[in-house]
Amino acid sequence: MFVLIWATLLFSVRDSSADTGVSAWGRQHCVGRYCVTLSERELTAQAGLCVVIPCSFTNADEFTPKHIVWHKCEASQTKCSDDEIIFHSNKNTDKKAQAGFEGRVSRLEPDVSQTNCSIIINDLEESDSGSYQLRVTGVRNGKQDAFSFSQRVTVSVKGLIQKATVMIPTLTEGQQATLTCTAPGLCSGSVPEITWTWRGAGGTESYITGNSTDFKTENLTAFRQRHSSTLTFNPSAEHHNTNVTCKIHFTGETTTEKTSGLNVNFNVLHVLFACKEMSGNLSVKLLVSIAAVSILVNIIFIIYFVLFWNSRKKMKPKEEEQTYMSLQKTDVLSEYDVICQSLN
Incomplete structure (x- = not known):
């Protein structure tokens, strides 16, 4: 001892x-x-x-x-x-x-x-x-x-209050981009689990379609390491003004996350092509719409004419006779009699 x-x-x-x-x-x-x-x-x-x-x-x-x-x-x-x-x-x-x-x-x-x-x-x-x-x-x-x-x-x-660090480059529609999420702390302990999720316009949380992730550990010293994860994907219009979240899960029940907004710049060539294609589609749609309206107007006119003709054929004879008699009736008012007498 x-x-x-x-x-x-x-x-x-x-x-x-x-x-x-x-x-x-x-x-x-x-x-x-x-x-x-x-x-x-x-x-x-x-x-x-x-x-x-x-x-x-x-x-x-x-x-x-x-x-x-x-x-x-x-x-x-x-x-x-x-x-x-x-x-x-x-x-x-x-x-x-x-x-x-x-x-x-x-x-x-x-x-x-x-x-x-x-x-x-x-x-x-x-x-x-x-x-x-x-x-x-x-x-x-x-x-x-x-x-x-x-x-x-x-x-x-x-309790853990440090957040992850998320680096987002300039995003352009159709051009591949890589986001980087770095875990807080510079420790050589257990490797944390890092996951990416995306919340679209509908509010539903999901994974970005067609993405690829990669985990990296950087040895700074014998006892200090930096843990990071990258997310590579092709930005599109659906990603504009949406949020991406990096979640980090440490040993035990300790977790932290960082949410960042995505702002996608639209490619000018893509926009022009889309406009041209949209213009062609609009021309076809306009002609179809005009034809449809013309046909609808003709159908309504025909229906109206048929209904009007049938209503004329069904008019009662008594009504026609009364109308004719009213036109042949002589006016017998007294003032007309007086005028006639003075002329004779």
């Missing part, structure tokens, strides 16, 4: 919580001749992405570091236990990391003699929030030993 010298260092005659200055890494915290330098005591991160805990340490000359161990436990605990290990650089030890952190934690510098204790935690979940403590194991005066630092880093993981 390791002989822990952490308690001895904690109660050293030297100031056990002294800040000995600021280095390139951040503020240095020392216990005796053992110092740890952390850039920040509190780090914030987002679910689905990653967080880097920058860290370096120095130790007494008689101590030779062999491995670094990181724990996550309650801030109220003076020292985290072996059951709370999240990373152990010694793969042959029986002190394994917690199942939830297995494979998600990596160190930035594999050579512990470089005194770089920085780690990166990928595929973050909100439950990863907590207090993280460093312990260094090694050999002191020929015997196995270890020390833990009282100074810690607090990590706070919130």
Whole structure:
């Protein structure tokens, strides 16, 4: 069993919580001749992405570091236990990391003699929030030993608010175009799933017809990657003033998306050709319409004439006789009689 010298260092005659200055890494915290330098005591991160805990340490000359161990436990605990290990650089030890952190934690510098204790935690979940403590194991005066630092880093993981980045080139009808969607974060964790969907004028979400997608992972450093997806298709009039959405699904239930509008420029030659074709079609349609209207007018006139002729043939004889008699009737008003008499 390791002989822990952490308690001895904690109660050293030297100031056990002294800040000995600021280095390139951040503020240095020392216990005796053992110092740890952390850039920040509190780090914030987002679910689905990653967080880097920058860290370096120095130790007494008689101590030779062999491995670094990181724990996550309650801030109220003076020292985290072996059951709370999240990373152990010694793969042959029986002190394994917690199942939830297995494979998600990596160190930035594999050579512990470089005194770089920085780690990166990928595929973050909100439950990863907590207090993280460093312990260094090694050999002191020929015997196995270890020390833990009282100074810690607090990590706070919130829900994902970062959006994807969508790059849309100038779109011209009939000319092939490629859209690019880049996932947020620059982590070397699990590869996210990226899908494209399109919402047409009718409001129905679907995939763009005739498209092709391609996924790409760019290695920026050993621990930083950029994940992106491209969508290649031929823009047409139906895509104008519609929306395309890039959806990104990270490990677990973490998702994000970005919706962008499509603005398609119409090809002048295509427009002229379409107008010419439309003009020809309109001429034919106009002649057909005129002929149809002419036929309809003739049919209506014939029907009206037949109905009128039949109505004349059915007129009652009594009505004709009364009309004739009324024309032959002599007017017998008195004023006409008086005029006649005066003339004689």
